[in-house]
Amino acid sequence: MSQISFRRRALTLVGIAAAATLTLSSCSSAPAESSGADAAEKITIGISQLAPHPALDAATEGFKQAFFDAGYEDDKTVEFDVQNANGEQSTAVTIAQSFASSDLDLVLAVATPAAQAAAQAITDKPVLFTAVTDALAAELVDSDEKPGANVTGTVDAVPEDALVTQFELIKEIDPDAKKVGIVYASGEVNSEVQVKNAESVAKDLDLEIVTKTVTTANDIAQATEALGDVDAIYVPTDNMVVNGIASLVQVAETKQIPVIGAEPGTVEGGAVATYGIDYTKLGKQTGEMAIRILEGADPATTPVEEPSELSYVVNTAAAKRMGVEIPKGILDQATVVE
Numbered sequence: 001m002s003q004i005s006f007r008r009r010a011l012t013l014v015g016i017a018a019a020a021t022l023t024l025s026s027c028s029s030a031p032a033e034s035s036g037a038d039a040a041e042k043i044t045i046g047i048s049q050l051a052p053h054p055a056l057d058a059a060t061e062g063f064k065q066a067f068f069d070a071g072y073e074d075d076k077t078v079e080f081d082v083q084n085a086n087g088e089q090s091t092a093v094t095i096a097q098s099f100a101s102s103d104l105d106l107v108l109a110v111a112t113p114a115a116q117a118a119a120q121a122i123t124d125k126p127v128l129f130t131a132v133t134d135a136l137a138a139e140l141v142d143s144d145e146k147p148g149a150n151v152t153g154t155v156d157a158v159p160e161d162a163l164v165t166q167f168e169l170i171k172e173i174d175p176d177a178k179k180v181g182i183v184y185a186s187g188e189v190n191s192e193v194q195v196k197n198a199e200s201v202a203k204d205l206d207l208e209i210v211t212k213t214v215t216t217a218n219d220i221a222q223a224t225e226a227l228g229d230v231d232a233i234y235v236p237t238d239n240m241v242v243n244g245i246a247s248l249v250q251v252a253e254t255k256q257i258p259v260i261g262a263e264p265g266t267v268e269g270g271a272v273a274t275y276g277i278d279y280t281k282l283g284k285q286t287g288e289m290a291i292r293i294l295e296g297a298d299p300a301t302t303p304v305e306e307p308s309e310l311s312y313v314v315n316t317a318a319a320k321r322m323g324v325e326i327p328k329g330i331l332d333q334a335t336v337v338e
Contacts, residue, residue, distance in 0.1 A: 046099040050111035051087040054265030059283035066287025096121035112190040129153035130286040133190040144304040181227030185240040186213035194236035217244035224251040245269035264313040
């Protein structure tokens, strides 16, 4: 479907909504059911989510919520076809190819591999992405300011000052910390960028980064053990590791090593703390971008957006299991999860 076509349909939908409002104002007994014309103008959106883990689930739900908050009704004026690749890149490619041949108005891709698959397969309809760390490094856009084609969205890269705060958390929990371990999936651009940024920040705090890579979730426990004598473990927004966070946390609890996450979903999964992104809000921010595009904005000139809000999240039960104490100054301003 052409961009002109989806724009026309979105504007028609707005017109119908306005007409419906006037009708309800003049006749309170008007039937609540949508007319046949309403159903014909329904917006259809395909959602390709890489894996089922808390951060990505939250991003998808936040995206949908943006439409509901804007007045769209589920299965009446907007329909979401949600597909999950369960962590398999080949499945993400299959989903993208299916969406490319479908009569969708817009596609949302959640996480970098899903976004790369969608951008490769879909060229005739808007593709929005979220939970991508570096859209330029992933070759999704020409630039963050002017994406250049049909693909744009939101990134979850932690701003440098927030990344510094995450590593300062390690020092506040253990002032004598010297070594920080990171386990990440080899070949995932999202993770490689984060490890590089972490190494830069850690150096300024007199911390040494020790890394181990994995190719499957089954390798996470062994890789965590192989980090050796580290003082803390940092978990970036690595889709494979976050999806298998229980294996990493189990090793960390046994060895009494505090785990610091890059985002709240990791803390809910058993890490001690983070200063990070609320993925529900990031997904909603992406949904608001999608609505603007459906109403006529050009994705080629719609800049990639960064998260608008970050906050402390701590897991006091996880801290107790790992034998560490969260400083009161952090607890006083944090959201506590268990």
